[in-house]
Amino acid sequence: MKNRRTFLKLSALSTAAIAIKPLQSLGKTSFIYNTKTNKPIVLSTWRFGLEANAAAWEVLKTGGRSLDAVEAGVRVPEGDPAERSVGYGGRPDRDGRVTLDACIMDEFSNIGSVACLEYIKHPISVARAVMEKTPHVMLVGEGALQFALAQGFRKENLLVEESEKEWKEWLKTTQYKPLANIENHDTIGMVAMDANGNLSGACTTSGMAFKMHGRVGDSPIIGAGLYVDNEVGAATATGQGEEVIRTAGSYLVVELMRQGKTPETACKEAVERIVKLQQRRNKNLKDIQIGFIALNKQGQYGAYCLQSGFNYAVYDTQGGNRLLDAAYYLKG
Numbered sequence: 001m002k003n004r005r006t007f008l009k010l011s012a013l014s015t016a017a018i019a020i021k022p023l024q025s026l027g028k029t030s031f032i033y034n035t036k037t038n039k040p041i042v043l044s045t046w047r048f049g050l051e052a053n054a055a056a057w058e059v060l061k062t063g064g065r066s067l068d069a070v071e072a073g074v075r076v077p078e079g080d081p082a083e084r085s086v087g088y089g090g091r092p093d094r095d096g097r098v099t100l101d102a103c104i105m106d107e108f109s110n111i112g113s114v115a116c117l118e119y120i121k122h123p124i125s126v127a128r129a130v131m132e133k134t135p136h137v138m139l140v141g142e143g144a145l146q147f148a149l150a151q152g153f154r155k156e157n158l159l160v161e162e163s164e165k166e167w168k169e170w171l172k173t174t175q176y177k178p179l180a181n182i183e184n185h186d187t188i189g190m191v192a193m194d195a196n197g198n199l200s201g202a203c204t205t206s207g208m209a210f211k212m213h214g215r216v217g218d219s220p221i222i223g224a225g226l227y228v229d230n231e232v233g234a235a236t237a238t239g240q241g242e243e244v245i246r247t248a249g250s251y252l253v254v255e256l257m258r259q260g261k262t263p264e265t266a267c268k269e270a271v272e273r274i275v276k277l278q279q280r281r282n283k284n285l286k287d288i289q290i291g292f293i294a295l296n297k298q299g300q301y302g303a304y305c306l307q308s309g310f311n312y313a314v315y316d317t318q319g320g321n322r323l324l325d326a327a328y329y330l331k332g
């Protein structure tokens, strides 16, 4: 996780510029305060968010739709065999099977999701197809695979040599229990606002490494791993999916922004909610990581996580593409 820490330390909060514009009304000059929206903008989880943002930006900079941007963005780590927590190359479950989870949501609250999908390199595009081509919002396992194949997606082996090696090592020492720690799971969650001010999000992962076969985390669950409300903002999560599901984490972040919280404060309160529930259940906080990122309708953004080491990438016209460290709860 160290390699994820050595990045720019910049403020996690951006501020939308306040512009004062003269208004000609009834022959008099008066003034109104306009909050200038910071758009287009895209943000995504972890260091691989930089490359993903760059692909999303190609869509956004030419006035494209945020939905197309987030799909194009997260396909980058999905297709990269060196990224071993997402898509092709993802670490397998405890049975040695690579099972993928993904979901997508647009400005109209259209949603699509797949869970426990095997053999398909780009689960996010299957999730989008579920959204656009079926009367349903979620397909899982064999049914999701059948649907993907019927849509023309190609069946491929997703288990790369490195991941297989790691899994075999893990089998030797783990007494065949699913392993949950902060080192072996990462997800790309991405939220974006396009030049028209419309929000979308995407989230995709191979989930917790060496999980039980059939285990589904937060990432394909709308409201948990991702939520978008085009009137308010969007949020996405990474980390221990069970805890994010327990708190409907991304939905919670968006609802807190609806109450007027800044993106960072909303993320912080969602993390604190998880802390409280962990404590109530006598669970050790140090065993898990949780990270949220959020974007509001003004183009302000922020993030917060449970323990240090979570970073996220932001791309906007003001600052270009950069990696930021999220503020965190557990000090020392």
Ligand code: ASP
Binding pocket: 184, 185, 186, 187, 205, 206, 207, 208, 216, 217, 218, 219, 237, 238, 239, 240, 241, 242
């Ligand atoms: N949230 C994902 C899951 O629990 C894993 C991660 O973000 O690292 O499946």
